[in-house]
Amino acid sequence: MSEFVQLHVLVSYPPSNLNRDDLGRPKTAVMGGAQRLRVSSQSLKRAWRTSDIFASTLAGHLGVRTKEMGTLVYRSLTSGVSLAEILRGANDAPATFQPVTEEKGRKWASEIAGIFGKLKSGENALEIEQLAHFSPEEIAAIDALILKLAASGKDPDEDDRKLLMKRHTAADIAMFGRMLAASPIYNTEAAVQVSHAVTVHPVAVEDDYFTAVDDLNRGDEGMGAGHLGETEFASGLFYLYVCVNRDLLRENLGGDEALTGAALRALVEAAAKVAPTGKQNSFASRAYASYLLAEKGCQQPRSLSVAYLKPLQDADLLGSAINALKDTRNKMDAVYGNCSDSWCDMNAHAGEGALQEVLDFVAGHHA
Amino acid sequence: MPEFLVFRLYGMMASWGDIAFGEFRPTADHPSRSAVLGLLAAALGIRRDEEERLSALSNAYRIAIRVDAPGVLLRDYHTSQVPPAGRGRKKHSFATRREELAMPREELSTVLSTRDYQCDAVSTVCIWQGSDSAPYSLKDLAAALNSPVFVLYLGRKSCPPALPVHAQVAAGENLAAVLSSVRFPDSDLLRGLLCDGDLRVFWEGDQDVGIPAIHTTLRYDNPLSRKRWQFGSRAEHYGVLRSRSPCS
Numbered sequence: 001m002s003e004f005v006q007l008h009v010l011v012s013y014p015p016s017n018l019n020r021d022d023l024g025r026p027k028t029a030v031m032g033g034a035q036r037l038r039v040s041s042q043s044l045k046r047a048w049r050t051s052d053i054f055a056s057t058l059a060g061h062l063g064v065r066t067k068e069m070g071t072l073v074y075r076s077l078t079s080g081v082s083l084a085e086i087l088r089g090a091n092d093a094p095a096t097f098q099p100v101t102e103e104k105g106r107k108w109a110s111e112i113a114g115i116f117g118k119l120k121s122g123e124n125a126l127e128i129e130q131l132a133h134f135s136p137e138e139i140a141a142i143d144a145l146i147l148k149l150a151a152s153g154k155d156p157d158e159d160d161r162k163l164l165m166k167r168h169t170a171a172d173i174a175m176f177g178r179m180l181a182a183s184p185i186y187n188t189e190a191a192v193q194v195s196h197a198v199t200v201h202p203v204a205v206e207d208d209y210f211t212a213v214d215d216l217n218r219g220d221e222g223m224g225a226g227h228l229g230e231t232e233f234a235s236g237l238f239y240l241y242v243c244v245n246r247d248l249l250r251e252n253l254g255g256d257e258a259l260t261g262a263a264l265r266a267l268v269e270a271a272a273k274v275a276p277t278g279k280q281n282s283f284a285s286r287a288y289a290s291y292l293l294a295e296k297g298c299q300q301p302r303s304l305s306v307a308y309l310k311p312l313q314d315a316d317l318l319g320s321a322i323n324a325l326k327d328t329r330n331k332m333d334a335v336y337g338n339c340s341d342s343w344c345d346m347n348a349h350a351g352e353g354a355l356q357e358v359l360d361f362v363a364g365h366h367a
Numbered sequence: 368m369p370e371f372l373v374f375r376l377y378g379m380m381a382s383w384g385d386i387a388f389g390e391f392r393p394t395a396d397h398p399s400r401s402a403v404l405g406l407l408a409a410a411l412g413i414r415r416d417e418e419e420r421l422s423a424l425s426n427a428y429r430i431a432i433r434v435d436a437p438g439v440l441l442r443d444y445h446t447s448q449v450p451p452a453g454r455g456r457k458k459h460s461f462a463t464r465r466e467e468l469a470m471p472r473e474e475l476s477t478v479l480s481t482r483d484y485q486c487d488a489v490s491t492v493c494i495w496q497g498s499d500s501a502p503y504s505l506k507d508l509a510a511a512l513n514s515p516v517f518v519l520y521l522g523r524k525s526c527p528p529a530l531p532v533h534a535q536v537a538a539g540e541n542l543a544a545v546l547s548s549v550r551f552p553d554s555d556l557l558r559g560l561l562c563d564g565d566l567r568v569f570w571e572g573d574q575d576v577g578i579p580a581i582h583t584t585l586r587y588d589n590p591l592s593r594k595r596w597q598f599g600s601r602a603e604h605y606g607v608l609r610s611r612s613p614c615s
Contacts, residue, residue: 001515118469336530
């Protein structure tokens with residue numbers, strides 16, 4: 001048996017078209033004989049894996065968020081003071097290694113910064129364009145690399161680069177399996193299972209018939225619009241389910257318990273706050289989860305989608321969806337025996353619980 | 368009395384892969400032999416590269432499926448963006464998926480596929496020993512399914528079960544007797560999905576199962592080697608289990 005962490009999320013989106021099929025229609029599914037709106041598993045995973053929240057949560061609360069890492073690395077290389085000391089602001093600390101020339105220092109610092117983000121233009125630029133997050137472990141790894149470069153005098157190679165990104169690479173692959181990348185780490189079984197999200201109520205996809213005016217059309221010849229189009233959309237309250245095999249996640253991460261906890265936190269926070277970005281400019285449909293339920297246990301994991309098999313049609317949709325989820329969970333425990341050992345929830349509808357508590361619960365050790 | 372292992376498979380979506388060419392990935396309307404064996408292997412913690420253990424599992428058991436609700440077809444248009452691999456000195460390596468997708472848009476290629484799913488489908492799986500050298504007792508299999516090593520899923524990882532599979536060992540004269548007498552405590556939870564009346568059953572092997580075979584087809588879903596992704600053919604019999612009472 002293994003320990004599983006299950007996550008049940010209710011999130012409500014205003015009119016939007018987050019995940020389209022080949023005709024541009026929002027994706028749908030049938031559940032309990034009624035048509036629902038759907039956001040596919042692959043769409044959700046892409047949104048989470050590419051999100052800032054994911055990267056920053058993984059760096060931990062002790063991490064540093066900066067564009068300036070290249071400048072600091074350059075300062076370290078050319079002064080002989082370790083990067084950790086410089087980050088602490090101790091610029092006049094004693095040198096601990098033989099400094100390198102300014103030319104080499106600039107070149108290497110630029111290469112190291114470039115690993116964490118896109119460098120600004122110009123030869124050997126030190127700044128990157130966007131803020132990047134650096135975990136304490138990454139800063140230690142950069143310090144180790146600085147020592148190595150200063151001692152050998154040789155340029156950094158591909159392996160050095162990989163070493164610096166090890167934490168992010170490991171977490172990404174451990175959770176979602178092997179990438180399509182050129183240098184795959186063979187056959188890592190994804191520890192995270194993400195279901196397709198569907199609405200708890202029936203949905204009819206609507207058409208928005210829109211026209212665009214040609215500003216230079218003075219009406220001399222035709223009075224018509226310059227462009228006609230249709231875009232389809234719908235709104236809905238979605239139920240989504242995620243299951244993490246905690247034992248497999250830890251195994252994929254080489255037994256690193258701290259990183260396993262950080263990865264779980266990153267995943268749950270992303271699931272609660274990050275939405276697919278489809279058609280944001282037309283709909284601005286960003287949303288946070290309204291309800292989160294996390295469960296832990298070794299019993300066979302199961303989704304709670306049967307709570308919505310009979311589509312909900314109440315006026316207080318969110319309230320009844322939350323109640324249906326809790327009811328179903330209790331009913332299932334009653335007829336099958338307990339389906340989990342412990343649970344923790346966050347209810348934004350009632351203003352009860354806190355995301356932080358749920359994060360602490362999922363990252364915590366098995367009781 | 369012969370013993371049978373019985374469990375229920377239901378999820379919002381399921382996908383029982385059939386013979387697939389290129390980007391079109393069809394689904395059958397009931398679980399394939401390879402899918403059921405995969406579920407058992409996942410429950411037991413047998414890894415995908417353990418060929419010997421997988422083939423021992425495959426040779427030891429016979430499988431039958433009762434279709435409790437056929438479900439409806441869902442066709443999913445699936446796109447996946449891939450970055451260029453580069454050649455020689457320009458060879459890229461990416462640390463994360465985030466990094467892959469941060470490439471300039473015009474450099475990303477898109478892989479398209481069409482993936483079929485069944486929505487609202489419910490089936491009951493029945494397993495019995497087909498040889499004397501079974502690596503696990505039916506009781507062990509039931510225990511593994513109820514607290515598995517790897518997560519169970521209905522053909523694709525994005526299709527989690529939405530009920531406990533509730534694996535149980537039941538004794539009966541034959542397949543028909545067991546399928547008629549077995550009960551699951553989910554009738555309240557699955558209200559509206561389960562149908563009353565006659566149900567389709569698919570099974571394998573030459574013994575008398577107590578259901579007359581209407582016809583027999585060849586299915587290429589008997590897993591031979593996962594490494595080489597090879598499947599052998601098997602004869603699958605089809606018949607109808609007449610109901611004497613509403614099914615639960």
